[in-house]
Amino acid sequence: MSMKDKTLPPQEILRFLCPLCLRLRPPPQNLIKVNFRSRQALCKILAQEPILPSPNTSSNPDAAISADPARIDESNPANMNLSELVESYSEKAAGMNSIFSTIIKKYEELERENGGLRREAESTKTKLNDQENQLRTIRTEVDTQKMELENLRTEKKDLENVLTTTRTEMDTQKNKFNALELNWANEKTHLTSGHALQLRQMGEAHAESLRLKEVELDEKQALVDALTRRNYRMRDEINELEEKLEEFKDMELEAIDELLTAEIKYLESKKQTEEAINEGKRMHSLQIGCALTAAVYQNRSATTEWSKLEKIICDLSSTIRSSLKCQFPDLQRALDLSREMKEKYEESLDKNLEDQRRRRENAHGKTAEGDGRQEMKEDKVSALLPRNDEESVDQEEEPNKLARPTRKREADRQLVTSGKRVKSM
Structure with missing residues (x-):
C-alpha cells in the first residue's frame, strides 16, 4: 500500500492518549481551551462563596485578600487539589502540544523524503x-x-x-x-x-x-x-x-x-x-x-x-x-x-x-x-x-x-x- 492510502485525517493524527485517564483526547489546543474554561468556572465559584475573616487577621481587606490562599487550603482542600490537577494537566498538555508539533513536522519531512525517493x-x-x-x-x-x-x-x-x-x-x-x-x-x-x-x-x-x-x-x-x-x-x-x-x-x-x-x-x-x-x-x-x-x-x-x-x-x-x-x-x-x-x-x-x-x-x-x-x-x-x-x-x-x-x-x-x-x- 502507498503512503497516501495509509495517511490519517488531521483530526485523527492530532488526537493523543492521555497519561492520566488513558483515553484518546482532542488536540492540545482544544484542551487548553477546556482548561481555561474550567479555570474561569472555578474562579466564578470561588467568587460566589462568602469570604469569612479569620480571627488572626485585621479588618484590612488587602490582608484578607492576601490570606485567601491559606484560607482556601485549610477550608476547602478539594478545590486546592483540583487547581493543582488543572495546573499540572495544563502543563502536560502544553508539553504534549509542543511534542506533537515536532512529531507532525518530522512526519511532513518524512513524507517529502519519501516523495523524492518515489x-x-x-x-x-x-x-x-x-x-x-x-x-x-x-x-x-x-x-x-x-x-x-x-x-x-x-x-x-x-x-x-x-x-x-x-x-x-x-x-x-x-x-x-x-x-x-x-x-x-x-x-x-x-x-x-x-x-x-x-x-x-x-x-x-x-x-x-x-x-x-x-x-x-x-x-x-x-x-x-x-x-x-x-x-x-x-x-x-x-x-x-x-x-x-x-x-x-x-x-x-x-x-x-x-x-x-x-x-x-x-x-x-x-x-x-x-x-x-x-x-x-x-x-x-x-x-x-x-x-x-x-x-x-x-x-x-x-x-x-x-x-x-x-x-x-x-x-x-x-x-x-x-x-x-x-x-x-x-x-x-x-x-x-x-x-x-x-x-x-x-x-x-x-x-x-x-x-x-x-x-x-x-x-x-x-x-x-x-x-x-x-x-x-x-x-x-x-x-x-x-x-x-x-x-x-x-x-x-x-x-x-x-x-x-x-x-x-x-x-x-x-x-x-x-x-x-x-x-x-
Missing part, C-alpha cells in the same frame, strides 16, 4: 527503459551485420566457383599447348624456317597469355584471401560485440537486482516509519522521538543507495554509447570496402573475358591465313635463306628476348599494385 525510482525506471530500447537497436544492427556477412560468404563461394572454372580452362589450354608443342616437335623436321619462326612466335604469344592469366589468377586469389581475412575479422568483431552485449545484459541484471533491493529497503523503511508513527500514538514522547529518528536515518541510507544506483546506470549508458561510437563506424567502413572490392573484381573479370575472346578470334584468324599462304612462301624462303639458318633464327629471336623483360616488368608492377591494394584493405 520520483527517483520513476526516473531510474525510465532510464532502464531507454537502455532496453538502445539494446534492442544494437541487436537489430547486429542482425543486419550478420545478414551482410552471409551475403559476403555467398559472394566468396561464387568467386571460388569462378576461380575453379578459370583453373579448369587453364588446364585445358595447357593441355592444348602441350599437344601443340608435341606436334611442332614432330613436324619441326619437315617445316621450313619461316614456318618454324611463326610457330615459335605463336607459342611464345600463347605462353605469354598463359603467364598473364596465371598472374590474373594470382591476383584473384589474393583478393579472395583478403576477402576471407576480412570475413574472419568481421566475425571476430561480431563475436566481440556479442560478448559486450552479454556483459551489458549481466550489468543490467545486476542493476535491476540492486533496484529491487533498494525498493525492498525503501518499503521496509516505509513500513518502519509507519510502525514508528503508530507506536508513537501509543508510546511516550521520548520513545516516539527515538523511533522517528531511526526511521529518518534509514530513509537517508535508502537515498544514498539510490544515488549510487543512479551513478552505476549513468556509467552503463556512457560505456554503451562510447562502445557504439567506436565500433559501428569501423564495421560500416569494412562493408563499404568489401563492396568496392567486389565491384572492382567484377570489372576485372569482365575485362579479362573480353581479352580472352579477342585473343582467341585473332589466333584463329592468323592460323587460317598462315596455312593458306604457307605453300606460296616455301620456295621463296628456301631461295632467300642463307646456309647458317640457325644464326638467322637466333638473330630474329633477340628482339623477342628483349621484349620479354619489359613484359615481366609490367607483370611485376601489376603484382606490386595488387599487393598494395590488399595491404590497404
